Amino acid sequence: MEIRGLLDEALGLQHLSGRVVLLEDCVETSAAFVLHHLLKRSLSQPLHSSNVVVFIAFAQPLSHYDRILRKLGCNLAAQRDNSKFFFFDMLMDCPDEDNGKGGDGGLVSLYGKILKTMSALPQVNKNCVTVMIDDVSLMEVAARGSTNLVLDFLHYCHTLVSEFGCSLVMLNHEDIYSGMVSPTLILQMKYLADILIKAEPLATGLASDVHGQLTVVNRSIVDGERSRNKPCNFHFKVKENSVEYFYPGSRT
Amino acid sequence: MAGAKARASSFSRNVLGASSPQIPGLKHGPNGTMFISSGIPDLDKILGGGFSLGSLVMVMEDAEAPHHMLLLRNFMSQGLVHNQPLLYASPAKDPRQFLGTLPSPAVPKDDKSSHRDPDQDKGLRIAWQYKKYFGENQQNFDSQNGKHEFCNNFDLRKPLERQFLTGKCIDCASIQDSPNLVTLHDRCATFLSQFPRSDSNISCVGRIAIQSFCAPQCGYSNMEWDMHSFLRSLKGMLRSSNAVAVVTFPPTLLSPSSSIRWQHMADTLLSVKAIPDEDKELATLLTGYQDMVGLLNVQKVAQINTQVPVILEATTFSIKLQKRRYLVLECLNQAPIDGSSGSSYGTSGSCSGSSKTGSLDF
Structure with missing residues (x-):
């Protein structure tokens, strides 16, 4: 029905199963819309009706995502009632306050909750889970700057994901680390990722017609299809109910 | 958890619309947000209506000039004029003294005329292409009723009258004394607990102003992660309450990565910069250079409940004092587009x- 956008094309036709997707953005251009797109895609694909999303939100409250996703045509509240959408609000109940134990920023208990949620799922859903993290830099703040804690968490998630054949989508702000000498966290995240999506502003600045550009590097080996190692680059314009993708200069 | 709430909020939009206009200083924005005024009419217009309730506004200071104080003063005064409780934290020994420097709203009649005049002036001075924009502005001002204006024009030379300062819930905190951020966090938490966000009605709106958050006299410089998590939890608390916080900070004192981290945390990000007195290059480049006090850069506009970024026609504005009294922001674009x-x-x-x-x- 829907015309497939350049982003979907670059990501590959099939479900993201077993993939780790890293979204990178900067202050000027937010990549949150890609996250919303992937969330909608996971929840409303008719072929994959057994899809489940575990969403870990450090950046925004549920009402924010709910409103956006409703405009995209996906009702999060209904999906949650059907146990297809699990939301962990890490913004409101700051993990470092309600339990001051060990200074792990609540990441250990968060992982415990994710594990519990996933193991409680019926067998049909088990290998169609997408874990989404918005965003990792705030998780780092929750862990009081302990890169190791965050990396441990991500590695555990990665293990979980590869064990069940699920996918992991994480957002991080690349410009935070750009000035560091050895930005371990972002480097390790990039290493983990099969698909890298980077949102940047245009070199000429922001315009009302072009909100920025996306670079998609798909490192996953696609079975039977042509290899997609070539990075795709295209411009985008974010709208309330959709995002327009187009090649540079293809817009009149 | 919060899903039921979110659901109810969108269905009860009509109730909201019927009830809230009675509260002065509140305006409906897009996507179910509410605006309060920044205290600078031009800034409200630039931001599309004002500061959204529940948002964290960060102002990047200029290391050499106190222009961020202009924004803070107007923001605080506007809140007091609208009877909104205020929490002010600053690294000064006695923050309450700062209240004496708050500007007073201009007399309504005077206010109106002072608005008309510059517009007409500009109409004569500025290229005809801009005329349509002034037409819009005119309408905006006419549609406001004089009594409960959303945004007042403040006279920077007149101190705020005593009646606004006494008998109000003004909470002042000095961030110089406390050894860590727990005290400030607790004060913010207790302050914000007065304005829980309920779906049906907004009864009261709070404002938090934190000045020079990472200034050296606070002694937080070695507590970067504490500051990060303070801001993070402040943002979390704001989201669930009817309040706006304006936090100013000198980015030069932070490490670059921390500064960018804060910029990411901010919903609305502004920065101010002074204009050097004798900058010949700038003087030839910009018209009206003599009247400029500084530059304001709008780096990010809050995107609450939406994924669409706000793209402004221009992001840099000149800060001018009109008749040495009123703060105005003007576009820097020179080419007639x-x-x-x-x-x-x-x-x-x-x-x-x-x-x-x-x-x-x-």
């Missing part, structure tokens, strides 16, 4: 515009 006619011309124009402002970026 008419965005509506001729798309190719328009786009090339905006490109050149942005590159020009880029040279003034900080």
Whole structure:
């Protein structure tokens, strides 16, 4: 029905199963819309009706995502009632306050909750889970700057994901680390990722017609299809109910 | 958890619409947000209505000039004029003294005329292409009723009258004394607990102003992660309450990565910069250079409940004092661009515009 956008094309036709997707953005251009797109895609694909999303939100409250996703045509509240959408609000109940134990920023208990949620799922859903993290830099703040804690968490998630054949989508702000000498966290995240999506502003600045550009590097080996190692680059314009993708200069 | 709430909020939009206009200083924004005024009419217009309730506004200070104080003062005064409780934290020994420097709203009649005059002046001075924008502005001002204005024009030379300062819930905190951020966090938490966000009605709105958050006299410089998590939890608390916090900070004192981290945390990000007195290059580049006090850069506009970024026509504005009394912000664009006619011309124009402002970026 829907015309497939350049982003979907670059990501590959099939479900993201077993993939780790890293979204990178900067202050000027937010990549949150890609996250919303992937969330909608996971929840409303008719072929994959057994899809489940575990969403870990450090950046925004549920009402924010709910409103956006409703405009995209996906009702999060209904999906949650059907146990297809699990939301962990890490913004409101700051993990470092309600339990001051060990200074792990609540990441250990968060992982415990994710594990519990996933193991409680019926067998049909088990290998169609997408874990989404918005965003990792705030998780780092929750862990009081302990890169190791965050990396441990991500590695555990990665293990979980590869064990069940699920996918992991994480957002991080690349410009935070750009000035560091050895930005371990972002480097390790990039290493983990099969698909890298980077949102940047245009070199000429922001315009009302072009909100920025996306670079998609798909490192996953696609079975039977042509290899997609070539990075795709295209411009985008974010709208309330959709995002327009187009090649540079293809817009009149 | 919060899903039921979110659901109810969108269904009860009509109730909201019927009840809230009675509260002064509140305005409906898009996507179910509410605006309060920044205290500077021009800034409200630039931001599309004002500061959204529940948002964290961060102002990047200029290391050499106290221009951020202009924004803070107007923000605080506007809240007091609208009877909104205020929490003010600053690194000064006695923050309460700062209240004496708050500007007073201009007398309504005077206010109106003072608004008309500059507009007409500009109409004469400025190229005809801009006329349509002034037409819009005029309407905006007329539609406001004089009594409960959303945004007052503040007279910077007149101190705020005593009646606004006494008998109000003004909470002042000095962040110099406390050894860590727990005290400030607790004060913010207790302050914000007065304004829980309920779906049906907004009874009261709070404002938090934190000045020079990471200033050296606070002694937090070695507690970077504490500051990060303070801001993070402040943002979390704001989201669930009817309040706006304006936090100013000198980015030069932070490590670059921390500064960017804060910029990411901010919903609305502004920065101010002073204009050097004798900058010949700038003076030839910009018209009206003599009247300028500084530059304001709008780096990010809050995107609450939406994924669509707000793209402004211009991001750098000059801060001017009109008649040495009123704070006005003016666009720096020099080239006469008419965005509506001729798309190719328009786009090339905006490109050149942005590159020009880029040279003034900080």
